Amino acid sequence: MDGAEVAKMLLDEINPENIRENLRQLTKKPHLAGTEADKEMADYVKSVWDTQGMETTRIVPYDVLLSYPDPEKPNLITILNSDGTDYFQSQPEESKLDEGDKHNDTVFPFNAYAPAGVVEGELVYVNYARAEDFKQLEDLGVNASGKIVIARYGKIFRGDKENQAWLRGAKGLILYSDPADYAIEGSSSVYPDSWYMPPSGIQRGTVFRPMGDPLTPGYPATETAFREKYEDSELPNIPVQPIGYGDAIHILREMAGDAAPDEWSGGLNVTYKLGPGLVNNRNIKLDVNNRLQRNTTFNIIGTITGSLEPDRYVMIGNHHDAWVFGAVDPSSGTAVLLELSRVMTKLVMEVNPAPLWMCPVKIFLASLVKSIISSALQANGALAVTIVFCSWGAEEYGLIGSTEWVEEFTRPLVERAVAYINIDIAVQGNFTFRGKATPNLYNALYDATKAVPDAPFEGHSSNVYDTWLRRMKDNNLNVPYISNVGSGSDYAVLLSRLGVPAVDLRYTYDPASGLAGYPLYHSMYETFYLVNDILDPSFEYHRVIARVCAELARNLADSLILPFKASDYAFKMRRSLDGPDGLKEAYEEKMATRGLSFDAIDIALNYFTAAGQALEAKILHKRYGDSPFAVRKVNDQLMLMERAFIDPQGLPNRPLVRHIVFAPSSKDGYFGDTFPGIMDLMYDIENGMDNDSKWAELEKHMSVIAFTIQSAANTLVEVGELHARP
């Protein structure tokens, strides 16, 4: 059996009906992190894997700090008359709209980790609560300091909204979902008639910005771990509460002050005003009763040990905790994961005791390696490398399960992880496949999507790649657009702390639709009904994601030489410097006034580029040597190249975010910056910190970038040349 046959077996075996049934099981009740149902979910995933024949399965618990609303005392927003009496009060919870929407265990809408507190005062509307919104607001003469602010969801991670509001001195934050962002066809067509947000729908979500357990930064939250005091942690600072637009309209229509700029106006039938304050001397009161609670979260880790290189890991992960039913986030991904694990374990079992699975290329291409590998396989049978399935806990609170586990197993992961494939939401629309990835994986991702048929519906091409290329073309390039890996899901810590190449797979809606996300995101209405009846009734889009993941994993596990491309990495870095909207265009002139330039970075990047090209030429012409050790050597160079972008000293002012080239933006955790340190420091310089010490920080960081790129190049050059320099 050769690689193509193995690939075909995998693709053929993936069954959308299984994914549907998985999803039905997974969404029967809410399974919020730290609850009894969450533990049941962990047990369920483990039992499924055990039944499927997974080689090892383990539940790995962490004792972490979580946050819950008071079940007796919902968080409320009240408009107070000038005499102190209530004028209006927000709904404590979402309305039941369809069979199966509501369950006794549905958690009240809240923003996790927002501190408890009652604040009262004037209201200011701050659009999306981005840094630029607050700046514009100040230019308009409105100061948010000492006020309660109301912002619409969208554009950036909500934790950064809290942070921006706090930085500007706001004492409370109200978040709501505006129809312009979540119900673009208006109230005529909303859930349960469509996938749009109904007036009562509320987006839950964390406002904690760092990754992992708040009390154990940098170390795993095991029993014996040291816990920081609350006041030493980076917990959010001001009360925050989300509401639906059915409530928001009552508040917004009462606002005083000037009309907001046109582009700040949402889809509600009111005149959006900035404030400060409400008409008739009314005030707003924000009453948040959230409680912090140490609780256990569970990761489930399943492995199929590789027979040839058991110490090389291809990881596939998805989280299992959900705000409520989580039919889209994350159970669409969990449903796919469980089908993937079934197919992979089945194949391994079936080909045993003639276990050629996942090794054919290694066998047939490498003549010298052949006899050794055959012997090894005949002795053991199984996969060439170890496949690690990860079902993460408490992702919704801040990527907590994955971060703690990665912190605990940093050493083996740094040494052995080939790549991490993430599926969080598998399907949030039916427009096109989309990927986020480190450039190392661009090529492998393109190859996988070329090998997988797209969903068989009108408007879709015969393979995933073609639809993707047509519907989401990268500007100026004839390839589909792949965005950077930020911190929206569990890939974050693997890439940004450890330098493990990471990719995130999803089927999505049309980005031109203007939606801020799929509309029912984190609401109670993320139900099985939503997916089964509205979003993907055939589960064909789910099948696409499962197949792309299977083919990508196969390629990573199966190729004699890893399909990583340093040249793509080089190109991406070069483009982010020199390309349109690149760093040079943005900052070069201003930097020159301080005598700073990109010269050293340019030189290092040219060296890296040449080193990558030289290595790839060697691989292309099979001039990497002819022993298993030579194969391992070149694979180690490829695998460890991304690690070289990790600086143990971390990014400026973010010691635990260590990837110098790609990291979550400080201004929007969902977004992945390229050269984040430059972005952050130039932001500071351009926003009130244009001083010697900040410029010195930038100068130092730019020398660190040049050094780090050179370090990565040193991983790629011929291994005897460890004294190379540009």
Add this chain to the structure above:
Amino acid sequence: MDGAEVAKMLLDEINPENIRENLRQLTKKPHLAGTEADKEMADYVKSVWDTQGMETTRIVPYDVLLSYPDPEKPNLITILNSDGTDYFQSQPEESKLDEGDKHNDTVFPFNAYAPAGVVEGELVYVNYARAEDFKQLEDLGVNASGKIVIARYGKIFRGDKENQAWLRGAKGLILYSDPADYAIEGSSSVYPDSWYMPPSGIQRGTVFRPMGDPLTPGYPATETAFREKYEDSELPNIPVQPIGYGDAIHILREMAGDAAPDEWSGGLNVTYKLGPGLVNNRNIKLDVNNRLQRNTTFNIIGTITGSLEPDRYVMIGNHHDAWVFGAVDPSSGTAVLLELSRVMTKLVMEVNPAPLWMCPVKIFLASLVKSIISSALQANGALAVTIVFCSWGAEEYGLIGSTEWVEEFTRPLVERAVAYINIDIAVQGNFTFRGKATPNLYNALYDATKAVPDAPFEGHSSNVYDTWLRRMKDNNLNVPYISNVGSGSDYAVLLSRLGVPAVDLRYTYDPASGLAGYPLYHSMYETFYLVNDILDPSFEYHRVIARVCAELARNLADSLILPFKASDYAFKMRRSLDGPDGLKEAYEEKMATRGLSFDAIDIALNYFTAAGQALEAKILHKRYGDSPFAVRKVNDQLMLMERAFIDPQGLPNRPLVRHIVFAPSSKDGYFGDTFPGIMDLMYDIENGMDNDSKWAELEKHMSVIAFTIQSAANTLVEVGELHARP
């Protein structure tokens, strides 16, 4: 040819006469770091290697901050009469005592990086200027604050003397070599009649405590590196100057105050007094004119690329810079290094094109691996793994060349370095071989010394090990004593920053002699004459060191499975906790008063111990698998285990010292602490910082230690078990 034959070839080929001639060449003139002669030395080493047939040789420069005395204006110590006139002035330089002692380029005696300054005032005698000396001084009612202090050399690293003096508020420090520590047979027998320090001899040396270039901590001092400002660096704070005991006696005999405690009295014929002050209202003046200067230092790196695993490095290093002639420090080591490189390159060339060298064990023991390896060798010929020869620059200033190079090549070294063998001073006496090492290497070092004949002189056993065991037995154990790796030489950064197993080899004098070091250390009298006529006329002790290094390198490069022993590591850690003078004995009781215990560390250590034993049992019974990948897997586990003790966040208050188990002591850089973080924090607690925040630091650090030991265990357990926990 099997392993034993290869070993024999190596040992037979090493020729003491070559080492003698090497040393003669190397010591012709002073070769201080950053001088023209230093560059000539670098060129010389490179040319020797090129002539020998080294595969690649490169000179790798760094632009670093060095320190020199003013050649026009020597540093002086003056006793001033109460009317301000001079009563006594120290000698600006050492006296010429023998042909070849003195050269025009001899640098004035000075302490590198001690700031320039003129300070004047009362004098206080502080014995060795250790923390405990200052404490005792305070108990005796004498305060060093605002005073100039005089201390004798010995016991601890001189940089820590400066630091202690500065911490206690002293405004200047005079260092001298007391006969009790450096001329124990008295003035009747000193250089050039013996190896003891003459009255005019002065020990130079750095007082910079961190490792590497002071201006580029953590990053290589390349052209584009960012330089810290002087005031942000960790440069020494107070003027310091060394003098000989010929001068010191004039100062000490003038001192006022109470007599010093008996054990503070040295070997001079005066009554040692504490001060403060001198008799007759005389004062002391310290006039230091040192200058900081950016300068180039050069490392020379030579490699013999391995044919089988070129991406595995066995490193052998020695520095080439010297304070003056450096016949002992470091040229005795350089002379050995150049003979080693000759022998190794010669063997490689001779066995080509039948290049079995260094691979026989791999070939003959691993039946499955055999054909592959043979083919690989026949194709390329050469060594199994890459041997990296390192000739470091500017070691004397603070391990600068090695640290900068390690900082530049951190990534490839972390990924590929098997071990680092250091030879600084090769021979400083004729009593016994001695080693410093990480426990990983204890066993390999014992094996190497068993395989090498000792010097053929009376009192010496037939092999190195037996003499060593007899003359330097480890208390309570029937093995020779191996001390911890501190920061006395270039191994420091490799072990304490990167976690590369390191070993230091030396032939030494009798530690019971009471000497603080070999007497002429860092003086002008470290001449070829000293070594050739007094210390090792036959160069047999030099041969021993060369042979032990060759055999150790062969074993590390040649064994099918690396000869690392996690069980020795476990035992060493356990002993440092539970053994006599262990951490529990010292601190357990006091910790209990704060609810702290060693329980979590004990549990992790037991787990580590079991994991190490299980792996070693597998290796013993050859149950590690039967493919080259399986061999590589287990070797990676062994090689990378020590890396797992590295915490990127570093030790408490020492972010760039990252090895949790072994690090240079904060109180004496020469000494290697076990669990240095506990030592430091308990020291603080017991010396005035017994407060909640310090105890919290300790509690956190102890949880980090437990976690880190667990991390190391995770490297050892079966690679599929990455979710293991005790």
